[in-house]
Structure formats: C-alpha cells, structure tokens
Amino acid sequence: MKSMMQTLNKPLGQLVAALVLCGLTFGVAHAKKPWDEIGRDAKPAEIAAWDIDVRPDFKGLPAGAGSVDRGTAVWESQCASCHGVFGESNEVFTPLVGGTTAKDIETGNVENLLPGKNFPQRTTMMKAATVSTLWDYINRAMPWNAPKSLSTNDVYAVLAYLLNLADVVPADYVLSDKNIADVQKRMPNRNGMTVFTPLWDVKGKGDVQNVACMKNCATELTLGSSLPDFARDAHGDINQQNRLIGPVRGSVTTEPAPKTLADARAKVTGAASAPKADGGAIDVKALLVSNSCTACHGMKTKMVGPGFAEVAEKYKGQADAKAYLAGKIKNGGAGVWGAIPMPPQPQLSDAELAAMAGWIVDGAK
Amino acid sequence: MPINQDLNIPLGNTFDQPIGRIIPAPENHLNAEGLETARKARRSFMGKALAMGAGIAAASKSAIAASEGEDAILKLPAHTTGLGQGVAANAYGMPSKWESNLMRRESPGLTRVPQASVSFCPLQGLFGIITPSGLHFERHHQGWWDIDPSQHRFMVNGLVKRPRVFTMDDLMRLPSVSRIHFIECGANTGPEWGNVALPSVQYTHGMLSCAEFTGVLLSTVLEMCGIDKKQARYILAEGADGSSMTRTIALDRAMDDVIVAWGMNGEMLRPENGYPLRLVVPGVQGVSWVKYLRRIEVGDQPYATKDEAVHYIDLQPDGQHRQYTSIQECKSVITTPSGSQTLLDKGYYNISGLAWSGRGSIKRVDVSVDGGRNWRTARLEGPTLSKALTRFNFDWVWDGKPAILQSRAIDSTGYVQPKINQLRAVRGTRSIYHNNAIQSWKISENGEVSNVQVY
Secondary structure, three states: OHHHHHHOOHHHHHHHHHHHHOOOOOOOOOOOOOOOOOOEEOOHHHHHHHOOOOOOOOOOOOOOEEEHHHHHHHHHHHOHHHHOOOOOOOOOOOOOOOOOOHHHHHHOOOHHHOOOOOOOOOOHHHHOOOHHHHHHHHHHHOOOOOOOOOOHHHHHHHHHHHHHHOOOOOOOOEEEOOOHHHHHOOOOOOOOEEEOHHHOOOOOOOOOOOOOOOOOOOOOOOEEEEOOHHHOOOOOOHHHHOOOOOOEEEOOOOOOOOOOHHHHHHHHHHHOOOOOOOOOOOOHHHHHHHOOHHHOEOOOOEOOOOOHHHHHHHOOOOOOHHHHHHHHHHHOEOOOOOOOOEOOOOOOOHHHHHHHHHHHHOOOO | OOEEOOOOEEOOOOOOOOOOOOOOOOOOOOOHHHHHHHHHOOOOOHHHHOOOOOOOOOOOOOHHHHOOOOHHHHOOOHHHHOOOOOOOOOOOOOOOHHHOOOOOEOOOOOOOOHHHOEEEOOHHHOOOOOOOHHHOOEEOOOOOOOOOHHHOEEEEEEOEOOOEEEEHHHHHHOOOEEEEEEEEOOOOOHHHOOOOOOOOHHHHHOOEEEEEEEEEEHHHHHHHOOEOOOOOOEEEEEEOOOOOOEEEEEHHHHOOOOEEEEEEOOEEOOHHHOOOOEEEOOOEOHHHOOEOEEEEEEEOOOOOOHHHOOOOOEEOOOOOEEEOOOEOOOEEEEEEOOOOEEEOOOEEEEEEEEEEOOOOOEEEEEEEOEOOOOOEEOEEEOOOOOOOOEEEEEEEEEOOOOEEEEEEEEEOOOOEOOOHHHHHHHHOOOOOOOOOOOOEEEEOOOOEEEEEEEO
C-alpha cells in the first residue's frame, strides 16, 4: 500500500486518502472488507474432526498400529465382499493386488506397465506410488457402505494386510506411524509418477499440437477404426435415444443397417413413436386433471358441477351406470345437477371414457 | 466370444492371464477379438468417394401435392378445439412427454455399481451452450445425497491466519458472481484412446455439460481467512459425502476464477450435482469440482489423494504415469449429425456442434466434410465465453455420397485441437484421460452416421 501511494500523483493520492477517511475500502490486498467478519472461527475440535487428510510426507497421519493378522480378520468381514479375499476381484471394483514383483519393489518401477507386457489390468498396487494415498483413502472412504467406521488401528491393519498380499511387507508385520516411511521405500511403483506441468499449468502449452491446415491436408483417407457390427446394439436402440423431430433421427441399432437411404428413412421415422402409456393402465386422476374435469368438479363436493363422490352415490347400484356415465362425459349434458351445462368431451377415447366412468361407479376414490 | 446375456453385449477382455475373477474393466469396452475386428475395419473405401461432386439432391416430391392438403392442417386437433390445462398443473415444470428419449443414460458394462458410476448427457439433442440442469452428466464416487442445507457447514483451514466455518446463510451473504463454465470429466472420450468403442455422441462426449454457476469466488473466502501467501502453494478441496472426495488444486487456479458455488442455471444446485455446495474449477477436469464441498485446506505440498494417485493418472508409453494432469485442453465435436443418427434426406444440413477449451475461449472452429483433407471455418454463435461451451454452425449440402465430418477447434492461446494419431504418437493408447482428439463421423449412403477414426 505504501509503495503504491508513493507512486500516485498528488491529486489522486489525496483522493485515495479521502476515500479511506470516508471508510470506503480499496481493491488492495489485505484491505478490510465489509464482509470479512461473516462466518466464525473454527474450533480446534471441529478442525480435528474434519482435517483427516494424510499427505505423502505423512503430515496428518495419526499415531497407531495394526498387524497383518488383525487386517486379515477385518478384511474378511468388511472388505472381501467387494475386493475378494485376496484383493484380486474385479467383480465390483478394479483389482487392488496383482501384477507387481520382487524386482519392482527393488526398483520402484512396475515392469508390467511397460508396453508389450499386456498385463490384463492395472491393479491399485501397480499404480499407487505413495502409501499415504492408500492409508488416507481407506480411512476416509472405506468400507464402501460404512465409510469412516474403521478405527485408526484397523486402518493400519487393513493396509498391512493389503501390503502383505503384494509382498511389500511380511506376514508377521505390524504397520505403524513409526515404520510407514520404511514401507514407502518398498512401494512397487514409487518411481512411476511424473508430475506433468503442461497439463497442470493453465498457461502451459500442452504436449501435442496440430496445425490448422485448410486445403489438401495430409490424411491417409483410410478408416483407422470403426465400430464392429456386433457392437451396433451394445448401447441399446439409439433410435429411442434421439428426438422424434428434426433433421435427423436415431438409427434403429437393434436391427441391421438398412441398404438404402429410402429404407433407412422409412425405418427411423416408422420406429419413432410417442412414449408409451404405462403398461396400458389408465391413470384416471391424471385424466381428470389433464382434461380440466377438476376445474368444475370437486372430488367430494359440488363446485360448478357435482363432486365425483356425489355422482358415485347417485348412481350406486344402477346396472347401466358405467355406460350411462361414459355417454354423459362424452356428450355432455345439463339439468341433472343444475342449469349449468357440462361441455362434451369428444377428445376422450372409449377406453378413457370407460376408465373414468368405471372409477366413478367404483366410488370415485 | 462371451456375451452378457442380460445386456446382449459382448463381454470385455478375455485375458490370457486372468487374475482372480477378472471380468470386463471400465477401461476396456472391447475384448481382444473385438479390438481385432475394430482394427480390421481399416478400409480404404474413401479414396474415390472423397473426390466429391457438389450435386445437390432435389427435395423428394410429397404426396401432399396431389391431395387437398394435410390432415394436420385440415382436421383441427383437440388442442385447437378444446380447453387446455390450468396454471400450476405441474408446479415444477418438466419437459414435454415427447422429449423423453433425451435423458441421462449409463453406458452398459462400464461400471458395476451405480453409486460409483457415470450417466452421460444427451448432447445429440441439445441446443446452444447451456445444459438443462436435469440433463447435466453425473459422476458419483460413493453415491449421491440430498443434504439438508441448514446443516451443511464449510470450513477453511491450513495455512490461514483464521480457520473459519461458514453456514450456507453465511456464504450466500457474500459478494457473489454468476459465470457460465463447462465441466468435462477427465475421462470423457477415454474409451476411444485405442479404437472406436462407442456408438453415439452421448457416450463418446457426454461427460460434458455447461451451466451458469453462482457462488462466491474462492479467492474472496481465502482472503477473509487470511491466507498465508508466502507459504501456500496448493489447496485441498474435500467433499462431505461418504467418499469425502479430495483433490489438489494449484494455488494460482484457486486465487483466479474458482467459485464456491451454490447456484446452477438460476436455481440451487441439483442434488446429483452437489447440493448445496460444490467447487467450480473452470477449465479443470470435473473430478476437481468437488461436490457437497465441506472443506478447503491450504497447504504447501500436493496431496496425492486416491483420485490423483490411483485414478486420473495418465499411463504413458514409457510406463510412467502422468500425475496432476488437470487442464481440459481445447476440444470440439459435431453433435448434429452425429453417431448412430440417420439423415432423412439429401440436401441442406446445418452441421452443429460444441467447442471448448480449459485454457480460455474459442477463437475458431473449422469443419471438414471429406475426412480432414479440406476445411472451412464455421460460424460461432455468441457469446464465446472463457472456459465455456461455444456453439458452432456450418452450412452443408449432402449429395448422398459417403462423407466424413470433422470439427477442429482453435482456442485463444492459438492451440489447435489434435488428431487422434497425433495424440497417440506422444501418449500411446493407454492414457484413458484427456483425449481431446478430433472426432470423425462417417455418413454412409444409407444416411446412417457412424463413429470412425481417420488418420
């Protein structure tokens, strides 16, 4: 602020001084803002309750210890159902363990990540460079359906079990805050991460560039890849995933591709259909609203016209009531309930009329 | 080849050396046989076809000309001759029932549990640049919640003079901004690193949305808390859900345009998108836009959280993983016409699509209809905002012959969107994340549009 003031010319400097005197704030760092006191100080216990993150340098790691044996017990009761007994399952989530070797533990680079190895899948232990990541994640998000329910010691124990499965620690190991830094030195992929600033820095230039060629540009004019025919319907019928109007339709992907444009057009426009009614059942109450019946009829009592319950009561026991009421709804009428006529409802289908009349005869409930 | 009987889809990898009960992985849509078939699709069918004439197909004659006219006009429909519905019949309005085909959809076989999954935005049917809130793509890591906003708290701690706690009441009193930004998952288009795997733009590019977000700049909050600018280098953002999603964000990003947001498209955030509070990190992959935001910690080192040390890391050809790859680079895609759509006739089409860049605004979009040999510049529909979707349009007359449509975006830094083979030459095929390649849509003579890769 001081150096800035010194560079200002005198009249402006005086203006700034006047503004400050008037209690107005200025867009300079640390200047007091009228909203600064909104919110409140966090209590130490509140920070402790939420500040659970553990960094690669183990800042934030609570003291504790857990054995591989204890981890086995916790694992089998709380983890194995998703991850498999040996952390190898791909049933629910990608495998945790597998693909690392004693040599990887020595070098800190997982050989199965190299091209040509074609190891079936990258497991967590093949990727994770930092053991803190595993501790932090187990602690904050596991087990899947009851996150944050493990005790600190059990987080150590579960991680010890996992590390033992990957042969990073022996079967009699007790993992703790005291020795976790030693374990870090045995993580199989600890040297396998590169911080890549061109995709981190917003001002970075990136690593792959194209040129904006406009005419006769170099291209092989070959299809490098296309979707195999067997995968045509792998995502269902795309016709049903597109709008019913417009310049294009969704292709009917549950059937083979049509031979000609005319065939394709007939197929996609013919297949397009309005959303189907719910299994054929007619929602009478929805009809009452959508046809504005409820504008005049109350459910129970008379508004402009009689309440539906009143109509039901009047025709209770009458054998032809359903057909009679369907006709009255369709054609309208006047005189039965008063002088104000009910308009005809020709827009209703016979099925809808029958459903509405039946609903009334059944008590209008 | 094994087939998933329920879904009628070919199962993924059948491996030579299975570990445990390995079955298809999210990272691989096609198995070895499928990959081979995909590669064998290499056909030089284009060659002559690309030497296109400019023939304009005549519009097909309509039977209407021979009749008195169309029933749609001559016979007055019920909505013209009847009483319509009253106000507030739908107290919260919903789209027309005729639009129900356009919805968020999962990609079959991509994930095993819906709580840790993705639903894709139907880009093939959207207009302009704003994604309707109900169609905004979803990505949950441990299920979504509808949190009572009166009980939600937001904490700032770490390298600040005053660790502070804010209620939603507090936050919503602060000076707010409203800005339109895109959000794109780092894995958007990820299944296509090695080969074509997905049929439509909903699945190839649908982990992309754009909304107007309202909230307080994170820099405002950090200044209030007295951030230690000498030591601070990074922040950690943390969610309040079971996963307590955590992500490291560079301090220069945090102090620039990051928003602690509660508003989306004029209303509060939807629960699926983080109600009542989420971080908006313009230009950075969606995983950093932490939902149900409960805490920001200011620190001096990156955190190597699970989603920046096990996932969201990019495997390179040398076996190294790139870590902290955050920026979503310049990218574009034609949404109409697009994969698994069918053109109804020859003649004029308005080719329309979206372009965006995590480094700034869109300067130009070029479109090719001959597989990248020749390009013309498209019209950009305003506004062209920084780190937001930009809509482009392009006049085209289809002559009924095979064609390959592509779009290529250039952003305000001059960066030109790359081809898939240019990306592969540097990054290989195993990156999963940050595939911003030019998308190719092949138009066949039967009018069908299909997903292809052209080099």
